[in-house]
Amino acid sequence: CRRALRKLLPGSAASVAAGSPPEADVQIVDLCSGKGFASLILALSLPWAQVLAVDANRDMELAHFRGRPNLAFRELDVT
Secondary structure, eight states: OHHHHHHHOGGGHHHHHTTSOOSSOOEEEEETOTTOHHHHHHHHHOTTSEEEEEESOTTOOOGGGTTOTTEEEEEOOOO
16 A cells, blocks of 8 residues: 555655655545455555545445544445
8 A cells, every 4th residue: 555655646755655644635435345345454554544435235234444534435336
């Protein structure tokens, strides 16, 4: 995650490598997220980034999303 952000935010490479927040706001959208485990890992790895998990299944069990202020789920069919 951090290596990809260093490429996307070159002006913030040193702070991202050190684990501190970059100068720009970071918003990540995980399309077709399924149960959202990849979204959860992103939210845990990058606590200063906002992560949005998107999936068409409204009946998803998302208990692991609770208590994560930087992690949200939206039901949406992107096909």
